[in-house]
Amino acid sequence: MTASPAPAAAALTTRAQAVSSRIVDDILTLVRQETSSYDLPGLAAGLDLLRELTVQRLGQPDHEHRYPGGECGDTLTLTYAGTGTGAGPGAGHVLLVGHYDTVWPTGTLAGWEQPGASEDGREKLGGPGIFDMKTGLAQGIWALKLARESGGPVPTVTFLFNGDEEIGSLSSRPVIEEAAQKADVTLVLEPTAHGAVKTARKGTGIFQVTATGVEAHAGLAPQDGASAITALSEFVVAAAKVAAPDRGTTINTGLFRGGSAINVVAGQATAGVDIRVSSEAEQARVDEELDAITVSDPRVRIEIDHAWNRPPMTLNAASAPLLALAREVAREQGRDSLPDTAVGGASDANFVAALGLPVLCGMGAVGDGAHAQGEFIYPDTVPAQTGLVAGVLGRLARPLRG
Structure with a gap:
């Protein structure tokens, strides 16, 4: 495997720490717009908001396409061309996938109670979809922003936002599969499993x-x-x-x-x-x-x-080098390890893995309570998770070589 020179992940994480409050503000902005999988007007407004937020942070994309979802939420792709020495022929292309729909019926937000601090005093933030997976969406946007601002090489990045993952990705599956086949690597911004990336799913x-x-x-x-x-x-x-x-x-x-x-x-x-x-x-x-x-x-x-x-997802041969690279970035951040795990839930990563393509899932929030009233994140983990994705992007300015 070869990797392009890139800014140290520790520096990217330090920068993420400096803007952490702004990242959290963006997370909460997304949470305040309810996007139930079955509320088409809410989904449309949520996708418009997500696009607006992406453009505010990254500028106008070099290419975009909105795929009508019919009875499901639309799917949006926004592509930002690579910068620095990684651009041009031979540049890497990374697909960042995240869904903006949630399992929560419209109106849930009004009665949502914020969680208290954890037993060790850590702050928690709650809200419908904050863990699964609006935090991952905001962190992914900021990860590219920080990677671009670092001055190092950055791959071409395509964001794929879909509004039907919670009900099976019924309309977005072919879009995901086509986009993954055009990219070198796919990172799915689903929440972590208590900090671990997800390499196997049912x-x-x-x-x-x-x-x-x-x-x-x-x-x-x-x-x-x-x-x-x-x-x-x-x-x-x-x-x-x-x-x-x-x-x-x-x-x-x-x-x-x-x-x-x-x-x-x-x-x-x-x-x-x-x-x-x-x-x-x-x-x-x-x-x-x-x-x-x-x-x-x-x-x-x-x-x-x-x-x-x-289909069931396992750590395929194509994804193993990607996991190793992510662990290198985590070590550079100062982490003792970046564990991986198998989970019972499925995600859009299942589709990509079934094609034999490199994919890592669970690159998003650290917290707990997916699909439960106590859904929450630990805001103090936002900088490290954003820095992790930014660091991985920097190393994917050129494609992975097995």
Whole structure:
């Protein structure tokens, strides 16, 4: 692996410390604009705000494109050409990926209570999406700003902001895959796992299960009916038994809807099932065993939409040198180590890893509580995380060589 000369990561981190309050202000600006995955006007306003903030910090991009998301939030790419000796033929190209949608319904912010300090007295900042992952977005923007201001070589950087990650990246996946194939390296600005980068993630399935029964009057002729709700309940209980936590496979029915009236035997019911697997072998086993489930009333038809959303992610051969480089930068910052870990959640990094391309995930916030009311970050970690990404960018002014 070769690396271009670049400003010391320690110096970049010191500079990030000097502007830490401004970075935190940008984080809070993004948090105050609610961007629920299902609120299209809120998502549009959030993406406009994110673009405005990027341009304020970095100037007008050399290229940009907004991809309509249809029923999902739009995806925006902003490309900034490399500077210094790293620009021109042979220059590196880094893709920075981050989603701006959150799991929180619009209106959540009004009732959000700020967390108290941690047991050791460290300050916390909370808010819907602050950890997952608006802090990572702001840190990524500032990382490029600091790297450019350092005077050292900087790669071409493309930001990809998508508004549908929390619901499966349904419209943005092809944009992500195409952008990753054009770049040399992808860094995903998802939150860390208590400071560790994420090099392995589970694959995910978002299955829809539909039960079709026979409607009848619940009082006059219940025997003529075949309850879709009863049958689907049987299916859900059986599906839970297919899980194998010891193999990394979990199955959770998170949504259940059915029936038309309280005095009608339900003719229709649907369930949304979240499935996590660590291997393709488990994926195949789950498919087979779910299809084999039967219900007690043969008049009810069960249909399963096997929608595998993200493939499992592992530390592939292309990503190993990138992890080593990030660790070099962390050591230069004065860190004892930069651990990596496997996590149960999936991200857009899964798509990139499945293509065999170099990717690191979890380059963003340090905190905890993703998808929970206590979601928070430690603001005192913002300079180090911003400096880490800035330092990595400096070393990617030319492509990695294995």
